[in-house]
Amino acid sequence: MxxxxxxxxxxxxxxxxxxxxxxxxxxxxxxxxxxxxxxxxxxxxxxxxxxxxxxxxxxxxxxxxxxxxxxxxxxxxxxxxxxxxxxxxxxxxxxxxxxxxxxxxxxxxxxxxxxxxxxxxxxxxxxxCFAIGMSEPNSGSDLFAARTKATRTKGGWLVNGTKIWTSNAHQAHYLIGLFRTSSPSKENRRHGLTQFVVDMKTPGITVNPVYQMTGAHDFNEVVFEDAFMPDDHVLGEVDGAWKQATSELAYERSGPERFLETFYVLTELVRVLGQRPDTRGAEGIGRLVAQVHTLRRMSVSVAGMLHAGKEPVVEAAIVKDVGTIWEQKLPHKARDLAAFVAPQSANRATFEERLNYAVMIAPKLTIQGGTTEILRGIIARGLGLR
Amino acid sequence: MEAENLVAETARRILADVADPQSANRAKDDAWKAPAWAALEGAGLALAWVPEALGGAGAELADGFAVLREAGRSASALPLAETVLAGWLLSKAGIASPRGALTCGPARDGERVTMSGDGTVSGSLRAIPFAKGATHLALLAERQERQDGGLAIALLDASQAHIGDGTSIGGDPQNWVSFKAARPAVVKDAPAGIDGQALMLMGATARAMQMAGALEAVLELAVHYANERVAFERPIAKFQAVQHNLARLAGETAAAVAAAGSAADTIAHAATFDEAVLLEAAAAKIRVGEAAGEGAAIAHQVFGAIGFTQEHTLHRFTRRLWAWRDDFGNESAWAVKLGNLVAAKGADGLWPMLAAR
Incomplete structure (x- = not known):
């Protein structure tokens, strides 16, 4: 514990x-x-x-x-x-x-x-450009349920199956894919998955767009039909991908991109409330600034630990949990705080345009790269609760 | 961090020995406090920030803040933070600290102490922590005869003031202190840079460190309890709803530790109470205060009815967490200050200000 x-x-x-x-x-x-x-x-x-x-x-x-x-x-x-x-x-x-x-x-x-x-x-x-091919139609947070299969063939592997929610796949040159190379064992359901570097030009790969609710094209479905992977495209141990995932996640989870994705809303809020905000506006800005400052201190602290060669897995999960919830709530708080800004005031149009965009993308922030629920499970394990 | 800090390690050991929350909670009266205080004084912790030449321990600012985190961790009902702060204020003017418990003021926004031309002080301070029981008050007074806003630091014998009854929500003395034309034992000019805001910034950071320590203790208690307490035939730690609540508590505790630690580190390395200190200390008091509110609520939810009893130690921490939020500026007061600072610098000054830390 x-x-x-x-x-x-x-x-x-x-x-x-x-x-x-x-x-x-x-x-x-x-x-x-x-x-x-x-x-x-x-x-x-x-x-x-x-x-x-x-x-x-x-x-x-x-x-x-x-x-x-x-x-x-x-x-x-x-x-x-x-x-x-x-x-x-x-x-x-x-x-x-x-x-x-x-x-x-x-x-x-x-x-x-x-x-x-x-x-x-x-x-x-x-x-x-790289994409990450982990999620499947029936395997999201539960990565070890992945079913896209790589089967042995001469000099390599043949991949069949479908990945989904794959950001950037339509623009990516490569994808790192998680494929099933064996069945899970009785003792270890995480056994049997292998990571591959996939060249997106490989014959047998089709990328289909999945448009997002904002209208943007970021997600894709990636379909593999007898796509050939040479042996030297395997990353690490065959069947042992589960051992390779943890330390990278600390890097992925604690970076500044985990609380700054909607930061522009705060900047524009300060602009639209002006140099002499009323008490409500000043208090609102002050709290948000205190919160983001604290997140940055937490994130830099984890960066310092990574720099020192430590593996702060729990601390990194905490940064992403607290950070993504903050960046998700930020547009809604900013909307409240700007409610009484005069309609004709300068900067209001830019503020609203950016706010509306942030409100729309906010739901994804606590889903991408490990959901809130998964993160809290990791934190709970670190606390010795499971 | 604790293991590397000898002063904090000493404080932790002594506090566990003389002010253990469990024993303090079981005590029928306050008899344990006098020997506990003597132990803290004897170890030099009470006057941590007073130079040796003025009778103190001459500890680094960083060490003193680390001691206050330990004090929070033990939720001790002793005026350690107040005495440490008062000693610091007095030493800034070169005034030696007397022995015994001290406190300082003003400790709330909008309150002031004035000094007339004859050197006497007057003031009415609404909520001074641990004034009852203090031998002396360290006061920051505005010299009325001076046009330049000159400030004085005064050591006032507590018998010169009327000290009301009353306790904070944490159960510790929190008193209305008033004095009119009272003559201090010692008065000296405050040095440049030591003003009302500087005292509030030091106090806010001290309270932030105490709250961070208390939250660490609360997290430890709650995790331990969840693993022990069986309901529906298994430890409640096995329920996902409980796990997620505790993960949130860990997040709030982490935020508190990071914000308070960063503010303390900033003050320890700062030459003056500049804008960087204002950002850090204000942010710490705001964010740690928020964490105190959230964290206390989560902890009580985990403990259920037992945590709501006198018998259980949880309230020693949660009640002080609630109380400490209000001393030396609450979240809202600091947020207005910080928000106005950010607004005055303008939107494009925000990121450079954050990134400069």
């Missing part, structure tokens, strides 16, 4: 501040050039091959990876700064974000030498 939660007061080291200046200067230049719109368009990070290539050239993808694979051997805390500055500026990082955060590290740890040498440098150059 571990009820002692560690959230030490970690500060980003000074080299991060120089980097932050560079990133902000880069963003300012991109805004001037019209390639980054901080106030509109695809609000949750658009897809831009041009932008991702520039970010790669700056050395801001694969920042923590070894130089031999195109990485830059910088610290996890430096990566944190780049992530949060891009997130707040609404930078179009969609192409490289998942590869940088999740897929690259998995390949680095479990990939064959050929795959690492082939793919990682291209991720670092901002050329490669």
């Amino acid at each position: 571990a009820t002692e939660l560690t959230f030490d007061a970690i500060r980003l080291p000074s080299e991060c501040e120089a980097l932050r200046k560079d990133v902000r200067a880069f963003i300012a230049k991109e805004i001037d050039a019209g390639s980054l719109d901080p106030h509109g368009g695809g609000i949750d990070g658009a897809y831009s091959a041009d932008f991702s290539r520039k970010v790669g050239a700056k050395g801001w993808i694969g920042m923590t990876w070894p130089k031999m694979y195109g990485g830059h051997e910088r610290s996890f805390l430096e990566r944190y700064v780049v992530t949060e500055e891009f997130r707040v500026a609404n930078a179009p990082v969609r192409l490289h974000f998942v590869a940088d955060r999740q897929s690259g590290p998995v390949i680095l740890r479990y990939g064959s030498e050929r795959i690492k040498a082939d793919i990682l440098p291209r991720i670092c150059r901002g050329e490669v």
